[in-house]
Amino acid sequence: MPEPTTTTPALLVLEDGRAFHGDAYGARGETFGEAVFNTGMTGYQETLTDPSYHRQVVVMTAPHIGNTGVNDTDPESSRIWVSGYVVRDPARVPSSWRSQRSLDDELTAQGVVGISGIDTRALTRHLRERGAMRVGISTTETDPAALLERVLASGEMAGTELSTEVSTDQTYVVPAHAGEWGAKRLTVAALDLGIKTMTPYRMAERGIEVHVLPASATIEDVLAVGDGGPDGLFYSNGPGDPAATTHQIDLLRAALEREIPYFGICFGNQLFGRALGLGTYKLKYGHRGINQPVMDRTTGTVEVTAHNHGFAVQWPEGVSLAEPVPTPYGVATVSHVCLNDDVVEGLELRDPETDALRSFSVQYHPEAAAGPHDAAYLFDRFVDLMRDRTTDQQSVQKEA
Structure with a gap:
């Protein structure tokens, strides 16, 4: 039988204290930014490499992300710009003749901290009701209150020239x-x-x-x-x-x-x-x-x-x-x-x-x-x- 897949716990905390527990996706570590959601069902590689997402943590509303992997043709810039990435159900294996590597590997290689396995629908509804707000994702912090302190100390988007x-x-x-x-x-x-x-x-x-x-x-x-x-x-x-x-x-x-x-x-x-x-x-x-x-x-x-x-x-x-x-x-x-x-x-x-x-x-x-x-x-x-x-x-x- 195949070896069971091991996962690293990850924590997401919004600036109003709402917390979500999931699994690490991409790089390990900690990141902060403005939590926003994207309703596109396709084009995740173009989204990730859009410089307009600089200092933002993007929540994908489509539940299954990473199906077509990553290639060197579709990027819209020289790098991934999002501060963090949130998905519900990441593809275990990419399936596309154009794929050159997995999305998980690309996020890891570029140092982008993400989280998977959380209820992105609940998170999106929360952001629609309360508005875009600061957020933190961590694979090293397990205490929501401690991570919240660092979220509240992070920069805001309003008033920022980027x-x-x-x-x-x-x-x-x-x-x-x-x-x-x-x-x-x-x-x-x-x-x-x-x-x-x-x-x-x-x-x-x-x-x-x-x-x-x-x-x-x-x-x-x-x-x-x-x-x-x-x-x-x-x-x-x-x-x-x-x-x-x-x-x-x-x-x-x-x-x-x-x-x-x-x-x-x-x-x-x-x-x-x-x-x-x-x-x-x-x-x-x-x-x-x-x-x-x-x-x-x-x-x-x-x-x-x-x-x-x-x-x-x-x-x-x-x-x-x-x-x-x-x-x-x-x-x-x-x-x-x-x-x-x-x-x-x-x-x-x-x-x-x-x-x-x-x-x-x-x-x-x-x-x-x-x-x-x-x-x-x-x-x-x-x-x-x-x-x-x-x-x-x-x-x-x-x-x-």
Whole structure:
């Protein structure tokens, strides 16, 4: 008969004192972070390597995780970023022709402490009722009260600036693909606030040469991209509290003053809102998963979208989501809303005289690795925006 599998006990304690006992999954040790839940049934490797999860302990609502193992193709960055991982029933043996190793082995190799064998449904319901909160996981501590003391001493997400911790150190270029468009047709400066690998790829396959800049980049760095400046500016997803970010907002305002077409996603949507003079706030438990329904108010189309955000843009109090708001850079409108809770999921900035689109953003992930792909059209919308501006500039030059 086979030898019985030995397990190491693990303990999870939330900052309100709720405790769960389970088995160690991944590395042994102790970790702390913000407890959040992800409703995706697939794409766990993309979730783990999404820099937006920096300093967060992710609870998977799908009960069976690790079925397809881990490979070297699907990561969205160079490493796992989650602070901890919580699953109910981990796969004992991965089963996929693409698998190169097990998820348990990968978590162990990268030092990610996790816990398995707990009632993740009960934990998720608790977080929905009480809200996202700090949490600790330990394979060395057996006393919940002692671990709770360390949880309460750990840092909070609100008020924390994290994008510079996950950004690239050096500028790099993702060349345009020689596909449908034949060669490069546009150049974009992309600010890395926690960018996922698939994002510049989606632009590159549309004939865009993407210059990925560090989060510390200046307006001078942006204007140095391309011949005579970039055709557009892009802000990526990323972790942290947008209210704690100032440098990237100042950079964005400088770009808007120069009427550089802008497209932002996720954290880039929140920073766009703040640059326009809007506020942001922390959601009770956030949107995280690949099944969030969003309406594009410009077309009336409902999309199933991929989300990972704990903060959102605050529309002015007393103003309907259907009403435009004047800003120093044009007229702002809500372009997308979440159909679950009416959270602002997208913004547009238009010329007050011609109503022409100047810039836009969405709160979700149109690159959608590992899916869905309903929102891929937004990259085409960015291309159209940049080409329209280029055409307008050429017309002005000819008239001059």
